[in-house]
Amino acid sequence: MRRFISFLAGLTRFATLAVVLMLACLAPQAEALLTSSDPILSEPIPSQAHAPESYLIIEDIHPLGYADDGECLDLCICVEPETLTRVFYIVKSPTGLWAWDNYWIETFFNKSFWVGSGQTTGRLATRTVKGLGQAGLIGSDMMGYGTSSAFGWGDDYQGSSKLFKGIHEDPAAFGTPEELRDKILDGTGKAVINVGTLGAYGMIKGVDHAVKTGDYKELQDASLQAFLLSLQARSLQLKSVNPWTGAKTSPGPVSFVECFEGTPKPVLYRAIDAQYTLSTVENGFYRSGVPGRLGNDGIYASSCVEGAIAEAQYHNPGVELVVFEVIYPVEPTLYVSPPTGYFYIESPLPFSGGVNILSAPSLRLPGSMNYLIRNEAIPGGIVQ
Amino acid sequence: MKKIQVRCVKGFGVIGNLHNIEVIKPLSGFGYAKKFYCCSHCGELFVLDLNNPALKGSRELSASFNETCPRCKISLEGLIVTYPEHVVLTSGLERMDESTIVYDHEFSFIKEYWLLEVTA
Numbered sequence: 001m002r003r004f005i006s007f008l009a010g011l012t013r014f015a016t017l018a019v020v021l022m023l024a025c026l027a028p029q030a031e032a033l034l035t036s037s038d039p040i041l042s043e044p045i046p047s048q049a050h051a052p053e054s055y056l057i058i059e060d061i062h063p064l065g066y067a068d069d070g071e072c073l074d075l076c077i078c079v080e081p082e083t084l085t086r087v088f089y090i091v092k093s094p095t096g097l098w099a100w101d102n103y104w105i106e107t108f109f110n111k112s113f114w115v116g117s118g119q120t121t122g123r124l125a126t127r128t129v130k131g132l133g134q135a136g137l138i139g140s141d142m143m144g145y146g147t148s149s150a151f152g153w154g155d156d157y158q159g160s161s162k163l164f165k166g167i168h169e170d171p172a173a174f175g176t177p178e179e180l181r182d183k184i185l186d187g188t189g190k191a192v193i194n195v196g197t198l199g200a201y202g203m204i205k206g207v208d209h210a211v212k213t214g215d216y217k218e219l220q221d222a223s224l225q226a227f228l229l230s231l232q233a234r235s236l237q238l239k240s241v242n243p244w245t246g247a248k249t250s251p252g253p254v255s256f257v258e259c260f261e262g263t264p265k266p267v268l269y270r271a272i273d274a275q276y277t278l279s280t281v282e283n284g285f286y287r288s289g290v291p292g293r294l295g296n297d298g299i300y301a302s303s304c305v306e307g308a309i310a311e312a313q314y315h316n317p318g319v320e321l322v323v324f325e326v327i328y329p330v331e332p333t334l335y336v337s338p339p340t341g342y343f344y345i346e347s348p349l350p351f352s353g354g355v356n357i358l359s360a361p362s363l364r365l366p367g368s369m370n371y372l373i374r375n376e377a378i379p380g381g382i383v384q
Numbered sequence: 385m386k387k388i389q390v391r392c393v394k395g396f397g398v399i400g401n402l403h404n405i406e407v408i409k410p411l412s413g414f415g416y417a418k419k420f421y422c423c424s425h426c427g428e429l430f431v432l433d434l435n436n437p438a439l440k441g442s443r444e445l446s447a448s449f450n451e452t453c454p455r456c457k458i459s460l461e462g463l464i465v466t467y468p469e470h471v472v473l474t475s476g477l478e479r480m481d482e483s484t485i486v487y488d489h490e491f492s493f494i495k496e497y498w499l500l501e502v503t504a
Contacts (some may be wrong), residue, residue: 186452272435287438290417300415315416317494318389372413 064278098111108153268301268326268371271312277382281342284378285324294358294372297348301377305384307368314364328373333357347373385451386499387496389448390418397468399478407468407485411492420467421500423443426456427472429466431497438502445500464497464500 072085272280281284285299294302302308305323312321334355393407409417410431417434432445437463449460468480 104498144397276435276437286435287441288415288417288434289441289443290415290434291412292415293413296415298415311414315391315411315413317391330441378485 059236066290083095089267196293265303265369265371266330267380268328268373269305269323270299270301270307270326270379271308271321271323273316274322280324281378285326292365292372293349294360294370298358298372299326300372301328301371301373302362303369303371304363304365307362307365307370309384310364310368311362311370321384322382323384324378325383326373329356331356333359333371335359385430385454385497385501388431388433388499389494390497391492391494393487393492394447395468395481395484395485397480397485399471399473399480402473405471405480407471407475408481409487411489413500419443419445420497421464422467422472423453423456423458424463424465424470424472424477425458426453428455429454429467430498430500434501436502443503451501456491464484 071255134174270285272285276286287299290295294300300311302311308323310319312319334357358374358376361369362370391411392504393411395407395409396404397407408429412418415435419434421430421432422428423430428493432439432444445464449464453463454458465477465482468485469482471478
């Protein structure tokens, strides 16, 4: 029996070594895939249209991690230097822009809410491996997430990624940043072991299971596999082929939802029809549940009186207005800039997680900000 | 009844084999919204302010109206219906499937409509 167990252990070690070697072999292929001269891959990626050649970095927000040689990758908020208005993201490294990363960043941002919650990304990205992108759990998970979200499975994936969900919801529960990092590295190690022991069988089984049942959790939870699969999936996607069914599809429009941690203002303002003043003073802001750009589940407010009036006048022309201060629990916001398709939605804004405050630049008064406070917004004094 | 200004957008819908039937709806945003109703006899449009606290969270017109339609002078009681789910064409009152309507949110205009006043 001992011999048998010893044999099994040896076999497992061998399998682990074999698969790790296989992955090591795959890494250059993955890199080659990214830099391939394949005409399909050489086509402009839709998201790259968002990134002009000249840009102005206004803030380095998230160090994505470090390569083995110390190369640092930063996710930056940039603007077009001429207009200073359109914000976009770029991953930069000392050797230049990672243009292809924009692709991932975009899909990542499209569906992700834990980017929007701010520091989590910065804390999570603990290491990268040059050539393989980010091989840590977070890196590969990002890639897998990007892939899954690109095909509309992001929400499902987010729900299955318990570690990240937990960290998003309660980062403090994971201890100090150092302890958090250890947990992530531990998770990374488990992912590698998982890949090592299950190897290709796990990948194939995961894909097979996903295709048969539509349940991608098993596949997606194989973190490092997701990254490798994502490369293949991306290649297929660029050819307008559904990677799972093989069906030829028309590429859909790429929407660009920008999300990051925003800074709230200490006081906000909301203008209402003057005939509802007494009711508002007595009962608080009326929650009508009517739609808006950031969803319908809260009270809209502006960063300034002029902004509040501009919004109210636009939607209620000719109405006498009263402007209230809005008292609310001040905390970091989820800054989003929804694309046109998300305007006027009759439901809470999707993929915005459990944040209480959403913010977006005002369309009516450029330079001011709009906020949606989901809970605990109460009227303060009347200012105008 | 009094008229108020309403910012609207235009759309086109389908009823049966009739296509490109022009409809309008109030433009919502920033938590402000209104809703249209129409007189099922003549098609005159009326607007309900959904930000009125007297609605108590409802987005429907619950009270019956004893007012008469300013256009056809018929009592609106029992004759006022939601719009554009209902539209009055030359053939009479028709039902429109809202999912067939495509609105152009990029262009809006302001026009005056009769206000359905709701009090607490």
